[in-house]
Amino acid sequence: MASALEAVKALASGFATTFMHLFRKPITEEYPEYKRVLPARSRARIILTRDPDGEERCVACYLCSAVCPVSCISMQSAEREDGRRYAAWFRINFARCIYCGLCEEACPTSAIQLSPFFETCEREILKLVYEKEDLLVSHQGKDKEYNFYKVAGVVTALGGKGEHFREDPPVDIKTNLP
């Protein structure tokens, strides 16, 4: 008898809880009308950023392409006259991309980054193949400061041998002679 009473009490409290829910405002966020601001580091559409000087960061090292688990990144490297490497073309197939972020982790120059923008649906699948001009943006993304060629020790217009950040001048090997 006591257990029956307990059961009735438990049932009643359950029904009361759901009844109270009727008068609460639904917690649903109605998506197309209300768009929640996503955190800066959430992983969605991939962008190619530029360094603070406005030059392309990508040096076409193929690391992102190699690490990509679904092989959706492809590119062709080229070299400018001043010694900077760049991608002659750069292509990401977003129909295959799984937004894992491994390319961003692999990138030595902070060029490839994932941005919070996710509304990339298309009716035609080929429109999801993004070329370099679609990917390239005119800002630095999440990494505002980094400029690869200022620290890399590669001779470019940004500096000759020994002129980079924390780089000693080149050793004159002849001074080592006895």
Place this chain on the structure above:
Amino acid sequence: MTLYTCLFYVLAVAIVTTTGIAITQRNLVHAVIYLVFSFFGSALLFYLLGAPLLAALEVIVYAGAIMVLFLFIIMMVKMESIEERMPPLGQWLPAVLCGILYLALGAVVVYTAPGSEFPLQTAMATPVELGKYLFQRHWLSIEIVSLLLLVAIIGALHLGKRKETGGTEEP
């Protein structure tokens, strides 16, 4: 031929056909479905003959409950397909003999019974009348039948009762 006679013959043919198919079907589920149709036909026949309560009970008890139990058991048990072969003579000969005897007797009874040439008056047994008739005139037989069912229930309970000694009991 009145409308009722027509309906009667249609129903009778349907019942006999479905029962025949139910007996000869090798697919057990199909056989059960044909049997359900047969019971359904008998229920309609009861309704036609003026016994709506019996018709409803036939559908509820036979078509609705007992046949579902049949179906349940057939679905639970994995059926091996029986190979097509004739049963031995010793099995089917007595069955055929009994069948012929039954048919002959039935024919004799139908054709020689007194009053078989007069059509019977259609009666209408409403649930109230049927209940009063049963429980006022035949209360003893009803009590005996219900006692029989009670005995069957107790017997089933006894057979199905778990042995107290074997294994741990679920709390």
Place this chain on the structure above:
Amino acid sequence: MLTWSLGFLILMVKLGAVLLFLLLAAAYLVWLERKFLARLQVRYGPNRAGKYGLLQPIADMIKMLTKEDTIPEGADRVIFLLAPAVVTVTALLMFAVIPFGGDLSFLGKRIPMVIADLNIGLLFVFALSSLGVYGIALGGWASNSKYSLLGGIRGAAQMISYELSLGLSLVPVVMLAGSFSLVDIVRAQEAYPFILVQPLAFVIFVISAMAESKRIPFDLPEAENELGAGYHTEYSGIRFGLFFLGEYVNMQVLGALVAVLFLGGWSGPFLSGPAWFCIKILVVALVMIWIRGTLPRLRYDQLMALGWKVLIPLALVNIVVTGAVILI
């Protein structure tokens, strides 16, 4: 001949009206259930198709009608195709004996607001609900899938078990009214609805009727997280739609039966008979959705124990007590 054809015409009109009402009400009952359940769960529910999602049933209907009707390999074709129809037809036919209101008079004739006032009306409903099991059991068996088969077996066992308590719980009502006809049962409640004198029968009836219509605390035959979708796992398109329709028509039947048997049917002050009847059905449906939004699914042994060890003995005791009270 003229009266005969007039009667036939009236019957056809009644049939058409009831069928149309049932199908429309079933469609909007789905909407109501989704909306109300959503609010119980602090969500909005469908709100995209039309204002407040009111066009959602139409969108769903178009989707179901235009989807491909797949038949799994190895299925028993004929039974597979017929099973959904059995569920829907038995559910729809139950409304043939349910009275919607008092008599209307039209051209000097009395027209009862019921399609067929059978003197075995209640038994007719039971017979159809026990035939409805076949749609589930055979649909599950014919799909040639283990989830469907398990769902079908569970459905058959559950519905047989609860049919007993369903029938037994209504014996006191029939004893009080002295008739199986649903019209007479409503007439017998003119002084007071039977829920006041038979609260136990009411509770037993509602529980076992919910189990009979496989609604959520008793939805073991289609338990999504164990069996895919149970007996209708393999169905698609309009055949799945028929199962769905049958389920919601069953919900209306349940509401109508509760209204007729315990809440006094069409009778009520101020409003007309059919209006009161609809309100009572709606209230029962809302309570059922509330129950769905609150209670978790029973385990199989709990289901069987509730049916056989609690509801049936209680119903039997109720019959004996009612009989004794009537005799005294």
